[in-house]
Amino acid sequence: MSLNATGSELMDSEEDVITKIVVISSDSVLPIDAAMKVYQSETAITIKETCFGTMVTGPRNAVDRVVDELRAMDMNHVFVKERGFRPGDERRCRAVRGGGPRPGFHYLREEVQMLPMIGKALDAYDKHVPLAEIHRAKKIEVKKLKDIIESNI
Amino acid sequence: MAKVIIYPINSLILSDLVERFGHKPLAMMEKIKEKVNTVGVDSPPLNITAEEPKMGLKYAAVEVPAGVRGRMAIVGPMIDEAEAAVIVNEASMAFGCMGCARTNELTKYLIRKKEIPILEVEYPRSEEEGQEFVYKIAEFLKSLPPEDKV
Numbered sequence: 078m079s080l081n082a083t084g085s086e087l088m089d090s091e092e093d094v095i096t097k098i099v100v101i102s103s104d105s106v107l108p109i110d111a112a113m114k115v116y117q118s119e120t121a122i123t124i125k126e127t128c129f130g131t132m133v134t135g136p137r138n139a140v141d142r143v144v145d146e147l148r149a150m151d152m153n154h155v156f157v158k159e160r161g162f163r164p165g166d167e168r169r170c171r172a173v174r175g176g177g178p179r180p181g182f183h184y185l186r187e188e189v190q191m192l193p194m195i196g197k198a199l200d201a202y203d204k205h206v207p208l209a210e211i212h213r214a215k216k217i218e219v220k221k222l223k224d225i226i227e228s229n230i
Numbered sequence: 231m232a233k234v235i236i237y238p239i240n241s242l243i244l245s246d247l248v249e250r251f252g253h254k255p256l257a258m259m260e261k262i263k264e265k266v267n268t269v270g271v272d273s274p275p276l277n278i279t280a281e282e283p284k285m286g287l288k289y290a291a292v293e294v295p296a297g298v299r300g301r302m303a304i305v306g307p308m309i310d311e312a313e314a315a316v317i318v319n320e321a322s323m324a325f326g327c328m329g330c331a332r333t334n335e336l337t338k339y340l341i342r343k344k345e346i347p348i349l350e351v352e353y354p355r356s357e358e359e360g361q362e363f364v365y366k367i368a369e370f371l372k373s374l375p376p377e378d379k380v
Contacts, residue, residue: 094267095263096263098242100242156242156243156246157245157246157249158241158242158245158246158257158259159245159257159259159260159263160259160263161258161259161260161261161262161263161265161266162262162263162266166266168266181240184240184323185242187322187323188241188242188243188323189242191243191354191360192243194354194357194360195243195360195363195364197357197360197361198357198360198361198363198364198365199364201361201364202361202364202365202368208358208361208362208365209358209361210358211356211358211359211362212358213359
């Protein structure tokens with residue numbers, strides 16, 4: 078195989094192995110439940126349990142099938158995205174890099190904090206709940222600000 | 231199924247919502263996978279070859295910092311491929327790991343310049359805003375053509 082082969086050429090010639098991050102933000106499903114579900118599946122995939130859920134690695138079809146099963150456990154509270162690096166990849170794994178959060182973790186953590194809100198909104202969308210009126214904080218007018226400043230003098 | 235580019239380009243929430251409503255998210259992770267898994271590493275840790283800076287030049291001038299051009303070598307082809315876009319403005323996460331503010335500006339500019347359906351929403355900061363955020367994205371994604379273009 079040529080060293081100059083592009084990624085897509087390689088993927089065509091080899092089995093397309095992918096990794097997906099499954100984040101659980103559910104009141105009824107725990108990350109361990111998701112992990113057990115994956116262990117029960119008959120497909121040859123690798124999983125890594127994490128504090129936020131699991132990472133599933135394997136052939137694309139198998140991973141997609143397992144991820145669909147995981148989603149079905151709590152449709153609106155299980156979130157999935159693909160990951161570039163495999164779990165344990167030396168370029169990212171903190172075991173090799175000497176500790177500390179792995180690159181990308183802060184981003185994921187920030188989004189994980191938002192997931193209960195998103196899950197609730199998805200539930201409401203499914204139930205066709207009308208949108209609540211939103212009270213957005215308005216910027217204070219210059220005149221009012223001046224009045225406040227002067228009133229303190 | 232439309233190819234929907236998301237901004238922030240590595241967002242879990244947007245990537246999930248796009249997939250959930252039956253479309254293909256164009257996200258950074260998939261492109262990075264190609265870079266790190268291709269055999270024959272030219273310059274670890276990513277598989278950057280001499281072709282990347284040239285690809286970046288298609289999207290940013292030569293005077294633009296190399297970091298922007300390097301990032302655009304990955305983001306640019308995604309924009310070319312996109313058939314629709316979801317942009318979240320003022321996302322706090324777009325600062326930090328997502329790095330370069332100029333790349334982010336250029337990415338948004340190139341998406342807006344392309345004549346594709348675009349949804350721009352504000353980053354939600356309360357539960358009501360979160361509901362509106364999801365509703366808008368869901369309605370937008372449902373309005374996109376469900377089947378492949380022939």
